[in-house]
Amino acid sequence: MTAPAPTLSTTRRPHIVWLDVMRLVAILMVVICHCTDPLNASAEARSNPDIGFWGAVWGAAVRACVPLFVMITGALLLPVRQEAGAFYKKRIPRVLWPFLIWSVLFNLAPWFIQWVGGSSALVTDFFPYAPDPSASLSDALRDVAMIPLAFTVYATPMWYIYLLVGLYLYMPIFSAWVTAASDKSKRLFLYLWGISLLLPYATYFISPNLLGVCSWNGFGTFYYFAGFNGYLLLGHMLSKGNDWPTGKIALLTVPMFSIGFLITFKGFRFMTADPNLTEAGFELFFTYCSINVVMMTAAVFLLVQKARIHSPRIVAMLANLTKCGLGIYLAHYFFIGPAYLATVALGLPAALRVPVAAAIVFSCTWTLIFLIYKLPKAKYIVG
Template sequence: MKHPSTKLSQKDHIVWLDVVRLIAMFTVVCCHCTDPFNFYPGTAPNIDEIKFWGAAYGAFLRPCVPLFVMITGALLLPVREEASVFYKKRIPRVLFPFLIWSVLYNLFPWVTGLLGLNPNVILDFFPYAGEDVMRQSLSVAIEYILQIPFNFSILAVHMWYIYLLIGLYLYLPVFSAWVEKASERAKLWFLMAWGVTLLIPYYNYFVSGYLWGTCSWNSFGMFYAFAGFNGYLLLGHYLRNLDWSLSKTLAIGIPMFAVGYTVTFLGFRYITSLPEYTDEMLELFFLYCSLNVVMMTIPVFMLAKKVKVRSEGIKKALANLTLCGFGIYMVHYFLTGPSVVLVRAIGIPISIQIPIAAVIAFGTSWLIVWAIYRALGKKAKYIVG
């Protein structure tokens, strides 16, 4: 996610990237609204329908996180600042809100206990919650909080991305030195090597756990240096400057997205149809760094480039989303579960429950963050970035 506090001058402001950010921000909220479907706690008469729509929307929404990384690459590569200045400007504004909200999420079950609420209410907020969480214990909350420097908890699942974001920020000045000097052909070769790595998870699952030098004593294979989200950084940088006509974008993008979506959806349904499967198996076709997800992400990014925003009101709203985006990401996971509960309670048809819940969660999160900025001004950056 490109950090929203990074302000561009009016001259350099790129409105279509604000459109990409809107798509990315809404789809990530929508994606988390699928959790109560794909991880439905308990049973229901229409469980098959619940699971189907969770898979259908979950597969469709996989470009959400890759789009965030591509925005970062499009805006920040090559880095024009000294590494120390770059780090000082960006990492603290990510780190402090991350720490504050991680603590709040981990304290939430204990607070529900203080309020005398039934432990089952926690499942409405966090579908992944386990037995320890249901104890509503302060000791469990403190244990999770102490683990924050090392990893996220099941109560703050979406925080996995912040560890990645900080890592990308640390890596960007190093990667930038090559990007600045590399030719377009060299960048394409890198992206091709990265493309090969996107198939490795499937080779590891269906063929062998080891490939190109990996073994029990070595996890770093031949193309390891080309793997991961750094490919999305370069892809965003590369595609920013690639100009396709609308007809070419549609002619290439629609079939590409359709193939990527078909593989993602059918693959996920295949795994969930197995009698038993591990968490790793469940995520296999949903992996962000997989070829099928890249095939879905590229068309969305390229189509967003064709959006022309002429309304000054819409431009201002998009600019405000740029300011509030990081805070929305911090807040929204408190609201996705309850929003799903709400749309179920008022009888919204199951086929559109996920997007309606996402609209509610997204809009409410945006309003909360906007209110924090209005109340605290510049100090709000320590809470919502």
């Protein structure tokens, strides 16, 4: 998702292969995550035990996907060693133009599919969270006009770009503290952030108005320690490495991931068993800034950090994946519905539909972005 940031000198940071492996893991997780949408968003998930079960299994297993991207960003870019203006000029346009192009394509797709003779059901096959898609060009253009302010169900993955731009805006300011703070102070910040990770459950099960939050104040006690900035700092801290052997890391991370997964999976199954489930309840245990997801994310990060790749061919492939990563993220959602339909047509059992669909989506999207990079000015299309 992000390339190494330049230092104040002309020397670039050394290439870090294990971070390329981390990107591969994160991208695969994102693709798998979205390949669960046709299962989890369907009415069949509530009536068919296999569909509901495997949608929950795969959805819970990959919740570390987006947090891993943020941790990679923190590992590479914190602390920012440029003036804020120079940093913004380098980072934001790289994601802004591709984001705008793909957002327009996603929001025009429902109208275009129906204009060429496709049904509204076909649109829903492409975009599982759009049960009643409009065939109106004016509605599509209205969605396009709203792109600077909001994403739609047709451009679901684009929410992350709004987040990423926000993190870029924040990073030069945050970096001043990161540079000056001791490791002890950074750990204290992460402890307080850890408390904030319990708030999604407290506000849902206890009261929405806790620790000073009320109808006229949305900024409670731990608000200033909450959010994805914690993942930025965690990535910065953990990227310094550790000298533990891989076996010892596995003894720590496997139970950590397993506990986080069980909380996420069991919690999601508990919530989706409620016939009166709200959208907020549906997403509750899938919330990225929650204690269970942090456990899984930190476990994956620490374990992948131990990856050592010696094959020049694999290193080159991983480097190409890094180059294509943003484009893969932006474009892959176009392939989700067709890939899932292919698994159904092949008669695959529910347990295999998500991983097979993910393999199709990943290979098709990587090929597409690889070919787009052969065009002139490709960076404006795929970053």
